[in-house]
Amino acid sequence: MLVTDSQIDIFHHSEALRNNHAGAYSCFEGWIRDHNDGHEVEKLEYEVFEPIAIKEGKKIINEAMELYEILGANCIHRKGLLQIGDCAVWVGVTAAHRNDAFIACRFIIDEVKIRLPIWKKEFYRNGDSGWVNCENCGRKN
Amino acid sequence: MLVTDSQIDIFHHSEALRNNHAGAYSCFEGWIRDHNDGHEVEKLEYEVFEPIAIKEGKKIINEAMELYEILGANCIHRKGLLQIGDCAVWVGVTAAHRNDAFIACRFIIDEVKIRLPIWKKEFYRNGDSGWVNCENCGRKN
Amino acid sequence: MVKSIKVSYFALFREKVGKSSELIETDASTAIELFKELEGKHGFNQPFGHCKVAINDELAEWESDIQSGDNVLFFPPVSGG
């Protein structure tokens, strides 16, 4: 688990997961899209409280390693100002078989979005801005 | 849908899926692993009947576009001789939201593995070799 | 009526037959009849339900009629996993 203020080097991080026992690699990237909830988005700012984001992110990855038959997993999250098309978060998972890779990858991104102290402020084309609220964060952890 | 006898340029093909409306990118890579069914695998040969593999692959991608709220999808499959660690198949899907991206990516790789006329011959460390049979291919399409 | 059919084999089937295609004179009127005629001769020994057939490069139903001059392609089970 890493938090970075520069572009995520996806090639580097996926190479680091290479493993001759792995037959499956599943990855997810969250990209900054140009719209949300009917608003035209211009850019986005991520605020991250790193001490807990990193600790909790590592915990999620460890949980995935225990819950599923996977060989490796990692997650990188951006902080700071991002533009449309930028990659805000990357998750990569390797496993012998694809079912485990897919399920664990999904688990990690879902948990990361709910449990990490990361807030997203959207800046709209019309000049407004606002903090994006969580839809599922009422879920019990 | 493409079939190629050279290394899959994943960066190029994922870039081609870039889309400012996309907030989610899900991808799957199938790697040649060093074991299968208790045998130590040395290398692998993919035989592809291209006319139908490409037609059927495009059909699967179109089905995914109709079934799920996705913005783009592609699949590239290798043919010929591959070594341990090589990427044999890549699937990439973009969507506004991650649920659609994940489900469609999974749909495409599952269908590709069942419906495309692609056969895998494994060459083992002990000198044996054999065609790998499908576990789920009895499923009705 | 005897038909002249080009039959193409892939992967395991090609290896069992020892060639990738052959010309067959047959009375079979459907793809499945032709398959049944050849599977014993060549010892395909694969669960029929896992095999597929194509006629002239289009996937086809096993019950499809075959015509003189057709290219019938027999696909052994795919690797799946």
Added chain:
Amino acid sequence: MVKSIKVSYFALFREKVGKSSELIETDASTAIELFKELEGKHGFNQPFGHCKVAINDELAEWESDIQSGDNVLFFPPVSGG
């Protein structure tokens, strides 16, 4: 007994308070008591169940005791989607 607590705010909360932290003298004995004391004052106006608390950089239960000298961090709802 009055405690001296450093309270840290993030994102929406920081903007509502107008600063990222402040020193508070309080009688509150738990994190939730302190939150209730401050939410009205600062107008947090967020569903409590979606907020979280950390004490000295560790996620904590809302019922956790707070001690003089603690750094209590209030997290507004995360963006999720």
